Structures are given as structure tokens and as C-alpha cells.
Amino acid sequence: MGKRLLVIGGVAAGPKAAAKAKRCDPQMEVVIYQGEEEISYAGCGLPYFISGVIKDRERLISRTPGKFALDGIKVLRGRRIEEINIKGKTISGKNLESGELFEDRFDRLVLATGAEPIRPKIEGIDLRNIFYLRSIFDADAILQAMQSERITDVVIAGGGYIGLEMAESLIQLGKKVTIVELAPQILTLFDEDFAAVLRQYLEAKGVQIFTSEGIQALTGRDGRVTRVRTSAREIEAHAVLMSLGVRPRIDLARKTGLKIGETGAVWVNERMETSVEGIYAAGDCAETTHLITGKKVWVPLGSTANKQGRVAGVNLCGGHAVFPGVMGTAIFKVFDFNVAKTGLSMREAEKEELHPIQAIVRGYDRAHYYPGGKESTLKVIADQKTGRVLGGQAIGEGPSDKLIDILAMTLHGKMTAQELANVDLAYAPPFSPALSPVIVAANVLTNKIEGKVKGIQLAEAWERLSTSGGSFEVLDVREEDEVAKKRIPGSTWIPLGKLGKQVGELNKKKEIAVHCESGLRSYKACLKLQEQGFENVKNVDGGMLCWCDEPEGKG
């Protein structure tokens, strides 16, 4: 008889590990235990189910227990596992319907217990119409509640990407939506410039956003939530979605004595094996390694869960597979904006004591002359000393997914900006500009690394202009029609073509930040000024691409 594999958890990593193990070793007895009544569902699809983009709930279920049975995998639902006996190689748990206790034995075990939403201990948290979004049942509950006409005002606690996706879903359902975020910006994994662009976009779509505000209490009437009290105001709310993040579900692992890592998730090696031989962990309950920093991280994502589940499945059959780690790649769609990231942000790179520099360029999806084009703004970050590419961010209606995937592969290949500048990407007019935006960005980075022109971040230029009392100047070298549309208040305007004649109007003693729309003309202007003996000129990264009419901190 074959070995017996028990899998605890039936959403993503668990079923994947089970299926892979059964294919690797058809003799193996495989049982999946799942606390909930549904298994193998698409957690990442839930916001789209709520918004109505995905109409059929069944579509979210990848595989039913019947399909698992066809492959010889047994699925036991509604069973909560309460104890693991390492020495005796048994588990015990409770049938949630009948209340009966049960036991089972194993040769191999996979923990795929997932993550759970953070539930803050604040006043009123137990009122009705306070929601979390983690399981398909949470989605059912939200959807049902949102059909009520009494619920018109919804507050979302937390401006991470689940909160933002849900903001769109709820706007689509006709709700008035307010996001309250404790941090000074939404989307804290992104740099503040990109977060500000997204904020402006969401506000234009009707989402109200308050940052640097913690939720202090929820108040209600007749047991239902009616208002949210933050550190700065009270907001009417007929429902509240708590999306303050998730944490790994590790009670069982901790109780069992499995090593918990520094991130608070279950420690595993590259083979996804825990501190106890024969017991594996995969998916949202397990930690992993960040491949840029080399540090342990906990990044719960469906794609990672699938890969880790497969690796665990191979190894528990005696095979050899490794999951080396993640790059921190993430993407989400909110309205028509595609927002994506890989690797480190500027802020994260600075924390790692690297020397990050950035290029911000237009990320077109086709040749400029091919009609129907869409554009994202692309940021690529590299280390000034080594040239190594550290990360990237993309935002807009354009091909953020493709650009970030190219950058994720750049990171996997440990490439420098100089190397990235010459990669052989697919070019034809309907698919890309002749030079891919990542190549343009790599060229900008290469120029910076070679030190021809220094860069300055837009936010810093703005702040210096506002506070330096005249020793700092922002020079706009765009054309008249561009300046008429939007302009940085207090900037000096000389179009590039007139710079030669009007250079006398500028003061060589001042520090000058030059900008245009996207950075190329201002780069040329910087070169011209340096030639004329200006020693303290800087090119504003990405020009006006990240300029917001009312950016955070701009007052």
C-alpha cells in the first residue's frame, strides 16, 4: 500500500500539492481536509464576483470534490483540524456539522492553512454590516448586504489593493465609497509618487480617500453600524469593509511546535518542508525569501501558493524541487488602471541601504503612430553603484502587466540597467514602440549611472521650490500648449527651443531642477545648461508624468 498524505487546507496550495503528489506517486493515498464547505476556489476573483464582472459563482470553483475523486483524491469538507501529533503521525479534529471528533494518520502532511484578515480590537467591531473579504462566504455575505437599498454609504478601512479593488466593485454597485488609511498614502508598497497618481485617479472616479487617519471606533444603531469615527472626523457608514491586511493562520502550526519564522509565518526551507521532516507548508501560511534582499518575507499571493504547492507535492513524494523565493511582484486592476510592481520601491531600496536611482517614462503599448494606443507610466529602479535593476512600478490604462513581467524577469536574471538596454523584445507596431519602454527607462538609468545629468524626484523639487526661499528654481522647458494645460506653480518657463537665447535669464548660482513632459527634452536642456557653465542642474525624473493637481503634501 502507498504512503498516506493528508493535506490541511483546500483553497490553492493544498489542492495543488495534493494533485501533484498523486501524479508523482499514483500509489499514494491523498486526503484533503477543508474547514469550509467549498474547496479550490479563486480567492483573487472575489472582488469581481461582488462587482458582477463574474456573474456565475460556480465559475470561481476550480475543481469540485467530484473532480478530485476522479483523480483518486479524497476531499473531506467541514472538518476543522485541531491537533497534529508529530510522533504518532496522527491528526485530530472536529466535524463542524455533526460535532463529532475524529482522528486520521499520515506519512506525509501538508499544511496549507492560509491567512486570515486582521480584525482590529476597536469599539463597535462586532456590529452588523462589518465585513471582511477572505473566503467565498465573505463574498456571498457582502454581495447579499449590498443588494439592500439601505446601504448607500460604505467605508473601506485600508488602502491596500484588496481595499482598492473593492472600492471599484462598490462604486460599480452604486455605493458611496470612502477609504480610510492610517498611513500617509494609499498603496504603501508603492512609492508615494505613483500612489498619488492613483489617488487622484480614484478621486476622479468618485472614491473619497482620507490618509493618515486611523479608525478609532464604529458606532451603530439597533446593532448595525451607522458611523465610523477616525482620528479626524466621523463618516456615515451603513457598512464597513475591514481590509487592513491579513496574517498567516498559524495556530495549528504553533501548537504543533513547528518553527515559526521571523515574519510570523511558518518557517520552511526551499523544498517547502517545515522544521519537522515529512511535514510541509505551502501557500499563505508559509514564509519565503525575497530574492533581491535575501531576507525572509511573507507575501501571500495565489500565484505563489500554486507554485509552492507544486514544489511541496514533488518533494513529499521523494522528488526534488525548490521554490527559491519571490520578487514581490504584484498587480491589480482598479477601474481602467492597471497597477503593478516588482522588486523594491525607492523607499524599500533605501531602507536596504542600497543606492537606488529611478527612471520614469511613458509606457506605450504600441508604436506612437499605430492608432488606439494606451499608456502606463513606468518607473524602473536600479542601484547607482552596481547598475543592477532593483524593481519597477507601472500605472495606467496601458500594458503595466507586460512591462512589470519583463522587469520581474530582469530581476530573476540579475541584470544591470546597461544589460536591460539591449534586450531583444518583440517589436512590431501593434505591440510595442521600437524601443520598449523598459529599454527607454534602462537608457535613462544608464545615463544617470554614468553621471552625465543628475536626477531629482518631482516631490523633492516641489518641496525645495516651496521652502528654499529663492535659491532653488524649477525650469519648465515645454511648449506653450503643454504649459497651458498644467504647470507647476512658481516654475520658470523657457521652451527648449528658446533656451539658447534666454539662458541669460537664469542664475548660475541657483540650483535648477529642469522638467518637461516626460524627461527627454529636459535632459537635453540640462546638457545645454551644463555646457553653458551651470553646475547645479538636475533633471526631474519623469517630468510631469507623476504630477497631480493636488498631490499629497502639496497643500
Added chain:
Amino acid sequence: MGKRLLVIGGVAAGPKAAAKAKRCDPQMEVVIYQGEEEISYAGCGLPYFISGVIKDRERLISRTPGKFALDGIKVLRGRRIEEINIKGKTISGKNLESGELFEDRFDRLVLATGAEPIRPKIEGIDLRNIFYLRSIFDADAILQAMQSERITDVVIAGGGYIGLEMAESLIQLGKKVTIVELAPQILTLFDEDFAAVLRQYLEAKGVQIFTSEGIQALTGRDGRVTRVRTSAREIEAHAVLMSLGVRPRIDLARKTGLKIGETGAVWVNERMETSVEGIYAAGDCAETTHLITGKKVWVPLGSTANKQGRVAGVNLCGGHAVFPGVMGTAIFKVFDFNVAKTGLSMREAEKEELHPIQAIVRGYDRAHYYPGGKESTLKVIADQKTGRVLGGQAIGEGPSDKLIDILAMTLHGKMTAQELANVDLAYAPPFSPALSPVIVAANVLTNKIEGKVKGIQLAEAWERLSTSGGSFEVLDVREEDEVAKKRIPGSTWIPLGKLGKQVGELNKKKEIAVHCESGLRSYKACLKLQEQGFENVKNVDGGMLCWCDEPEGKG
């Protein structure tokens, strides 16, 4: 005074080199000589200009001479350069309008003379309405001719991607289009299975295609072409587009004594410098290195030209930049199919005496439950011995560009299939399945490398079935509704779910090629059969994904 740079050629690489040099060294005098009357135009956009997708001819011109002048670059059009004097550092040429001869001196020179269409020496080649598509003036001429109602039947000589793009453009203009290709398949850079899928698609769009047929003569009336005679038939033709490929324009380089490489294009080093110091070559006239094979290749592409131009521009100013080579990445759009490739095909890898294996999978652009999805078929090729990824091909309405770019970066990173299986790509339901198609393909390759189940190409399985006289069997394990739609003639049908009960119907002594729709169920079936003692089972690569109703050679 600064150094004097002359650039010969004004379409892509030339202007790029000029602009970069001027930015690197603003003191440099820069002059671009161009034989034609237009410069800096988008050669790759011409088919879309002819089809009417791009309506405004001006849009194809990236930069006018006036714009170059703003950057201090002089453009001299209508001048053909006829000689280069290396020792004297001069060039001489002719003003094509006035007929005057002129001379100019240089410190640095960039040759960017491009490529020219191959003009076969066949009977009737000088008749009217025989066209080539290379310059914007060629496009003007074709467009003008196609507006004539007398031209209804057009023959395209050559089934490469310019020919295929033009087939679409001409169908859009209401013409009857016939492609005649000398090779046994269209699109010879791709494997025959993918070429067959494209052929079937084009035929369904109304394009008539004849392969293995050379054009022997063109016949005409009143000086205009009326018929095309091939080795097999005569075809009515009011116009003929000769798209038999291009060759590097190297007359000037050869006359000057510059080294010509083994590919027939101008030899350059990684810095884009020719065999003569101070003289650079870039773009379609220069050869480069294939980064997988390490061999010299000549791959004329607009994207490569831009990169090479930049590298030449940096180096001729005394900077240091390298262009290491290409991966053979290419993409084109024909009707709604996106067709792309990077690295080596199976056939090319075999020629290099590598040991290529392939995975063919569905290339979805989003999660299966997210509506509106589009799909390409994706092939990924790896070396059986080292696991290193060697190339890929994608075809269909789906995200071929993104998938091939990920693979191109895989090649740049010198990654193995095992490494590719765990890369951290951007996942959210609107953008990708949880496991990207390239990861699924990498997993299939990993399984093959580990030798669990052997693979067989569809064409081979079909041929063996047709010729083996009963010792070879094709087993279809799909469901009834799938089999009803399309089926390989002569195959045995047992759905996967019934394989356990019906296994007795199969003969263990036979070689059995198992297939399903895309390869996963047949993989499971192979495992089951192997478990039952079948020793000679193989999984058909990609199942029915590349099955054509009337594929070439299926007859």
C-alpha cells in the same frame, strides 16, 4: 571646434546614432546623408499605412529635418554617397536632384545603409505593377495602384511576415490574395506545426496559399503583369508583391574595403565599430551575434537598429557601450492573430545539435473565470540535457507578445525550465491565470526532463499512425463533446475517466501516443498506463492545440 560626424542613412539606426552622438558630445558637428527624400520614417508601419489602419502618412515620419535642426543636426536629403576615402577621411557623392558631385570630410562615420528587397532575375520582373515594400515611396506606389479597380487579383511572392502582413492589408482593401512560397511551409522561422495553424487561419480569412512552389515567370499584356507562372500552375495577377526577403545594402562598405562578415552583412564588433577604426555600422546593413548559438547572424529589425544606433552613437564619442546580440525575437500581427517567436525553433535547435524538447500549452491572458479572455497557443523549447530554455513561439488572439517577451528575458537570463517554473510574474485575475502559461509550459518541460513521460510531436504521431500499419496507436482520452468537434482520423477513443475499466482494450505491445485537448489529461493517462505496465506510451505535445483540419502533409 568639435569633431565632425557623418551618418550615411536616415531611416532608423542612422538618426538614432546621430541624435545620441549629439547628446553625448554637443560640440560634435553632425550631418545625416539620406538618398531618399524622406528620413526617420517607420518602415515597420508601412503595411498598416497601406491597409488604412494608419491614415495619416505624416504620422509615419518620426522626425522631420526641422526637428533635427533644433538639436543641431544637419540633414541632407537626396544625396547618394558613392565613395568613402578612409585615408583622407572624406566621402564623395552625388546630389540626385541637381546631378552635382560633392565631397565632405569626417572624423567619425556611421554606415546605416539598411537593406534592400531581393529582386529575382525571372522573366517579366520588369513589368508594371510588380511591387516591393521597403521604403515609404514603395508604400505610396502600392497604395496608389491598389486604388485602381482594375487590380482585383494580387499575388504575394513569399510567405514571410512582410508577405503575411501585406496579405491582410490587401484583403482589407478588397483584393483577392494568393501567397506563393517556395518552401514547404509559410513562416519558415517557425516550426511546421505553428506554421500550419497560421495557414489554416489565413485560408479561413480568404487568403489562398501555395507552398513548395517557386515563381518561374511573370507574364503580361501592354507592359502590365497579368499572370504568375509557378512550378505547378498559372495564377491570374493584376499586381505582384515581391516579398522574398531582403539583403543588406553593402555596396558602399565593400567598395570601401570594410570587412564583410560571413552573413554577407557588414562585420562589426560589440561596439558597432567596423574593421576600420572610427567607422561604425548599425541597423539593417550590419551583422550581429545570436546569443543562443553564439554564431554571427543577420536579423534586420527596426528595434535592433535603434539599439545599435544608440550604441554606435555612444562609442563614436569616446564612450563605452556594447550591443551583445539578439535572440531572434520577432512578432507580427495578421488579422486578429498575434504571431511571435524568440530564440530557436525545434528545427533550428536540432540543426545546432542540441537536444530540444517542447511543451505546447494554452496561453490565456487572464484567469479562466474572468470574462472576455483571449488565448494563444504557446510553445516553449528547452534542451533535454541541460534544461536550458532555448526558445518559444506563440500564436493566436491572445497575449503572444507578453508571453514571448517573458521568454526572451528567460533566454537573456540563461534560465533553465526548472528555474522558469518558479518565476514571480504579475498575477491578478484580469491579467493572467494564477500560473502563467510560461510557468505551466516550464512545468511540462521539467516533467519531460525528469523523464516521467516521453513526448511526441503531433505531426510525428500522425505520420506514424498513417504509415506504421497497426503497430502504432493514437489514443484520444477526451470527452465525447470534444471528440465530436474534431478528431484525429484513425485514433482510438477512451475518455480518461473510463480508462481504468477499458484499459484491456489496449495492446501493451503497441506504441501508444496519447492525446487530449491540451496535454494534461493525456499526461495523467500516460501515468496510469505506465502504472499498468504499458512501456511504450508517449504524450502528444499540446494535444489538439496544433491540430489542423487539413494540415500540410496530412493530405
